[in-house]
Amino acid sequence: MQFQLVLPDTWSEPAKIQQFQLQLVPGGYADKWFNALSISDWSSLAVIRAAFLKRWPPMKCAKWSKLQQKEKVREQGLKEKEVGKWVQEGRMGDYGQNVWADRVMRLALSMGDTDGALIEYTIKTTPAVLKDHLDDGYGSWEEFILLILGVCAALIVLLDACLVITSAVSLYG
Numbered sequence: 001m002q003f004q005l006v007l008p009d010t011w012s013e014p015a016k017i018q019q020f021q022l023q024l025v026p027g028g029y030a031d032k033w034f035n036a037l038s039i040s041d042w043s044s045l046a047v048i049r050a051a052f053l054k055r056w057p058p059m060k061c062a063k064w065s066k067l068q069q070k071e072k073v074r075e076q077g078l079k080e081k082e083v084g085k086w087v088q089e090g091r092m093g094d095y096g097q098n099v100w101a102d103r104v105m106r107l108a109l110s111m112g113d114t115d116g117a118l119i120e121y122t123i124k125t126t127p128a129v130l131k132d133h134l135d136d137g138y139g140s141w142e143e144f145i146l147l148i149l150g151v152c153a154a155l156i157v158l159l160d161a162c163l164v165i166t167s168a169v170s171l172y173g
Contacts, residue, residue, distance in 0.1 A: 007045075016045040030056075069111050073118045076104045077125035084129075097130055101148040105141040116140045 005023060007016050024031040033055055034048075041051050064072065082096030089099070108118045119138045123131060133151050138144045 013044045017042060017048060020045060020048060064111050069108070069113065069118060070121045072111065073104060073108060073121045074125050076100065076107060076122070078127060078130065080127035080129060083127055097148055097151065101145050105145055108141060113141075116144065119144050 005020060007019055011019070021031075021034060024034055030052075033052075037048070037051060041047055078097060078100040082100065085096045086093055087096050087099045094102075104122050108116075108122075111118075116138050119141065120136070122144070123134050123136075126134065130148075130151065134147065138147075
């Protein structure tokens with residue numbers, strides 16, 4: 001996440017610099033760096049920004065090959081026991097398949113897959129109980145997410161119970 005300090009144009013440079021300093025954690029790395037700046041660096045907020053970016057350059061996103069992207073998506077595989085189970089994350093909660101789908105979509109989009117090319121590899125790692133509700137072609141991650149969200153968790157749990165009963169019957173009889 002990137003923090004951008006936005007100040008009114010009508011403020012003087014010393015007021016802008018003072019406001020910037022108030023945003024720093026007292027005694028933190030940036031605060032110590034700021035206090036060690038020379039007087040010439042305090043001439044304007046633009047000079048401070050340039051010095052800040054020199055000290056802490058923005059992180060560059062790694063560029064993944066198509067093969068690496070496919071592997072990263074496959075690593076996010078959904079476990080069968082997570083399907084239809086309620087997952088609590090902080091104050092928010094959702095069904096396991098919904099949390100998983102959102103996580104995979106965010107990963108894929110962060111790797112630049114805006115056209116949904118990695119969806120087919122996502123589906124390959126999906127448990128059968130959920131895969132039965134999925135199609136082969138999706139135009140976008142949004143379409144895929146909407147379908148996952150539309151799958152009724154109760155139906156999934158019921159289907160899962162039927163699979164267990166069917167397996168038990170075939171084992172014993």
